Amino acid sequence: MNILHVSAECTPFVKIGGLADVVGSLPNEIKRLRGNDVRVFLPYYKAIPLKFRNKTEDVIDFKIQFNSKKDVYVGIKKLKKGNILYYFIDNEFYFGSRENVYNYGDEGERFAYFQIAVLESLSRIGFNPDIIHIHDWHTGMIPLLIEKRFPKLHSKTVLTIHNLAYQGIFPLENYRFFNIKYDPLMEFEGFLNFLKCAISKADLITTVSPTYAKEILTDYYGYGMQKLLLQRSNDLIGILNGINYNEYNPEKDRLISKNYNLETVKEGKLLNKKALFKELGVDFSLDKPIIGLVSRLVSQKGIDLIKRVFDEMLGIDDFYFIVLGSGEEQYENYFLGLEEHFPDKVKVHIGYSNKLAHMIYASSDMFLMPSKFEPCGLGQIIALKYGTIPIVRETGGLIDTVKPYNEYEKKGNGFSFTNFNAHDMMHVIRYAMHIYYHNPESWDIIVKHAMESDYSWAKSAKMYRKAYKSILK
Structure with missing residues (x-):
């Protein structure tokens, strides 16, 4: 299988929360199962440490149609680390000039650009994924974009919900960033909702534990998505996150004073x-x-x-x-x-x-x-x-x-x-x-x-x- 993970975070390059740990570990473990070509796409943030930035190679750059403009720059960089090939979407305005990873007033525009840039890149780098595995709201419009704007891509999509409380909610008119016609799947309570769109369109939905997969079907934990998730419950599974025992192991840990078992x-x-x-x-x-x-x-x-x-x-x-x-x-x-x-x-x-x-x-x-x-x-x-x-x-x-x-x-x-x-x-x-x-x-x-x-x-x-x-x- 050709498998592509698309995420806003990934250790060791950039980490804000547990999302980064998952995307930093899961592709490597799937690669170890053999018979799989696993790759990862990330934004090329300024926050990525220089020791990694200095090792990246330029792959290609091109212009795309985005937000009513026809000449928006996309740069692709790559870095092989371990068994995984990582690609980075480079754009100085959206990622390269900003000190922080999140919390800007144009988050909807930034991650709309990221998702389109990833899909535009695939034919240019010669990678045709069987599975596109998207993570959280930052990548949630990809399943709909494949249908509406990239129909030649025949990839199946898997959405992992790491935290349903964060949904990527923006003014409805922001859908125009994607250069596609309005679709009711992208709207929830009068707003553009990236995660709702992903829940509606992904071929398979996973959460990060079996119990959480059950909890989000309830009013208490559903954050407004419970009815939609109930409709898709046959396509919803919970797979428990693991941890990297090479990093977290008291017998080997180099950051502690005394190793023990x-x-x-x-x-x-x-x-x-x-x-x-x-x-x-x-x-x-x-x-x-x-x-x-x-x-x-x-x-x-x-x-x-x-x-x-x-x-x-x-x-x-x-x-x-x-x-x-x-x-x-x-x-x-x-x-x-x-x-x-x-x-x-x-x-x-x-x-x-x-x-x-x-x-x-x-x-x-x-x-x-x-x-x-x-x-x-x-x-x-x-x-x-x-x-x-x-x-x-x-x-x-x-x-x-x-x-x-x-x-x-x-x-x-x-x-x-x-x-x-x-x-x-x-x-x-x-x-x-x-x-x-x-x-x-x-x-x-x-x-x-x-x-x-x-x-x-x-x-x-x-x-x-x-x-x-x-x-x-």
Whole structure:
């Protein structure tokens, strides 16, 4: 099969969220299954590190009709990394001159241009994909464009919804960017909606976990798309994201102070705690558990539950709380205030550091993810590998990966709570700490189950290959 992934993000070139991790890993795993030519298209952002930009090769440049203009520049660059050939759409105005990846006033125009440029490029680079795999709203108009503007392309399309909350909603008149006639499939509630168009037209729809595939059929999680998704439910499947165990593996991780495995996890965590405390400049003791939080600081991640009870918990319970993340100002200010109020128990780093994230995963005893909704989640899967026990709300991919500990059957790899309720969360955290302090044998069993959990991309890639073949019949 010839398979093309089209995405706004992809590690290691540009990452804002989990979308980048998926597109950075899945094509490689599918390529390993053999018999597949897998390629990726991305925008050529200014934010792409120079070490990659300097290695790209110019392929071709040409002009396209776009937004009523007939001479809009498209440059194609390429870079072979590992087994995958990456192509980059180069345009100084839309991508090359902008410091950030997102959050501009012309997002609809930028990603309309990107999608058209990708489809215009295929005949010029001599690649005829059997499958075009699009990711999230940024690429959502491609299935309709193939029908209306590129009918000679006979590719089947697969849409992966990474987060239904983000749909690419713009003024309806923006459909003119695509130089096609109006089609009601592109409209929702009076606006142009890229993702709605993709849900309507893609040959197959996937989400990033089996549970999320069910949740988005409901009013609570559907964000207005639930009725349409119900109509397309026969074409909707959930395939759990994996993680790259070459990057996230305490036995090999070069970003942590002491490598460890299941046999040496206690010593490893102790030495990594020392290194983390030194890195953070704190004088914390080594005999108390650490609850780690590595997250975007936004409402989706359940930060309001933490706000409701953590002042009380830190005043009573004996643990450290270490936070890494950035997001909404109200949440950043809350965590900074929490650190100021409990300087001997809380340390907060606003921003993101890959090294610090790895250190927190390796040093923490528990990892908190009280999400309001979570399509898949990667943090809890990473934490499991490092023997850092997840405490999660039962939603989306968190249900599919974290199995709550049963003290009678000695089963489970973490802890969970059902309702989006702060005191339910507090109860489960205290239950986990009770086992940590008073039942170390059971804690060791949970750590063993966690570290033995296998959520590698190899499993998921086989499921995607099967899905691709199902629509090529």
